[in-house]
Amino acid sequence: MSDTEDGSETEGRDYEVVVVGGGPAGVQTALYTTRLGHDTAVVDRGGGRAAMMLDTHNVIGVPEETSGNEFLQTAKEQVQSYGGDVVRDFVTEIERTDDGRFRLVGNDAEFLADRVVLAVGFNDERPDPPVPRTGKGLHYCLHCDAYMFIDRPVYVMGTGEAAAHVAMIMLNFTDDVDLLLRGEDPEWSDETDEQLRAHPIEIVDAEITGMQKSDDGWLEAFEFDDGTVRRYRGGFPMYGSNYNTDLPEQLGCDLNDDGTVAVDEGMETSVDGVYAVGDITPGHNQVPVAMGEGAKAGIDIHYGLRAFPRDLDEIREHGPVGADDVPNVSERIRGAAEAFEEARAPPLDVPDAEPADDD
Template structure:
């Protein structure tokens, strides 16, 4: 069990793609980094991974996340399984993170706490083979197939019309709820070949062998075939920690951040689905990378400013490198280190490649 003596430069709360990438950059750029994750999350629900270059579709969300955790740990990052219940700023300007059985101190904290999709009640269909949450991830699976969109608001109506780009068989299921979309959206729907089904779902038929959705039965006795669809009932953003720290939120309920994940509170960053933008794994990876670089620029020792040099004197040989002994030893021993074990082909390819500086 971790103790209150565990101190880090960077503490990342949430182990999805965005949090993992931030932690990876933190560790590889020489900062003592902890990743605290309770498990689960939206990415863990993915049966397959879509739209991620270099990652093939048979890779599940859990496999993707496990590989990410292994990468973070291989560079000296610390992984902790736990649920962060509170984050407070200390008088010294650091952050105290409390879990169910431990406390951590960190110079900077990154909130990658994501959100939860609001589910239909009752949740029919019940499994992922017919129930999908991400239009841009999964729409490709239903090209030229019958699909449903479930909901009664603006987003559901527009997603139904968007799906007409990929298939000519789209139903909008309100499940007995009164539509709340605008008059303008109603006029749009009337001019698109989307069937609006108001009766509630009475039953679901799945293929007995594959488990994939085949059809739904409705309370009026009708039966409609579907291969899958998208419930659109909104999102519940996990912003309790951010609100406790005083971070500004957007009108939509996300944590308000700048282009590199900085919140309105100094030292607090946020990345991933809990911030505005597309809820996509590649987008989350990019947000994590940008936040990781911003954190490095915020925390790194050198170059020392002219004011610091005037106050503290020039940088001595004893001051460098500005990396902890533990992370230094990990880096030197890592296979990705210039002095580490390399294949002949790898060495040749590195030798031919010019150095890049994206600072």
């Protein structure tokens, strides 16, 4: 049996939407589907790239000093306040049922859903030690963190095309850029090599043997096997990404050549009713981008699940919509909405309308 983060049991629960993954993209999707009236659960194993952020950058309204964990915890509490569930579990299997729905199997519970959202992201390939702690000299997001390296010494670590190009890009922010090969041969093309060597970047062949850190844990310098010591504010390891495509592959979702999941404009995959959002899809791996994808998926899911307006063919076959048929919101969502509004302002005391006089 699995519990939600507020302690309620979820075994046997049936949802309209199950989101797998509790990062910014997944939680944003759940925020939309819950507020749009659909019973939703976020199934989150914990961790993830966003959770590792020591500070949150480039998100309007979120102070820089907000950690990734604080940011995500606030987001999950928002989903719960609107009537959604947040469940700590790890989904290992997923399949389409005979009636066209989806069955998800976690380590502790099973879930049924009309729509599934895969927000399972990827794992960065980490360089071999010695390397500093993530966020304190080891950074994975150029667009988030380049600002902090203005006029500071920075390294880029790697041997491929991406490493060479990121090193050149960093010259927009600082004139002190080293490209660390760590004893490996470069793998970039001859054209890239010619381009790279036309920029003021030092290519360091030597392997790292040690590092120096400040009292607060930030990287200060690397020590190399040629006896040199080079000082850095921090830098970027460029060794690629491993996309978490096990669940999409179980469902038969199409993948792109780079390993990401193929999606349409509404973030739906090649499998009807299955959506993918965030770092597992093509594009920039940014918190605001992921949130935008989650919003698009949530709205698209709502279009497919909402009961009204009822189709004309249905009306002609079954008759008009009756007063007892509306609103089409579960008791769970209705109760959460009432509690949410009562917490913000007391309900209006509106008297019943008086019958009109005959004369």
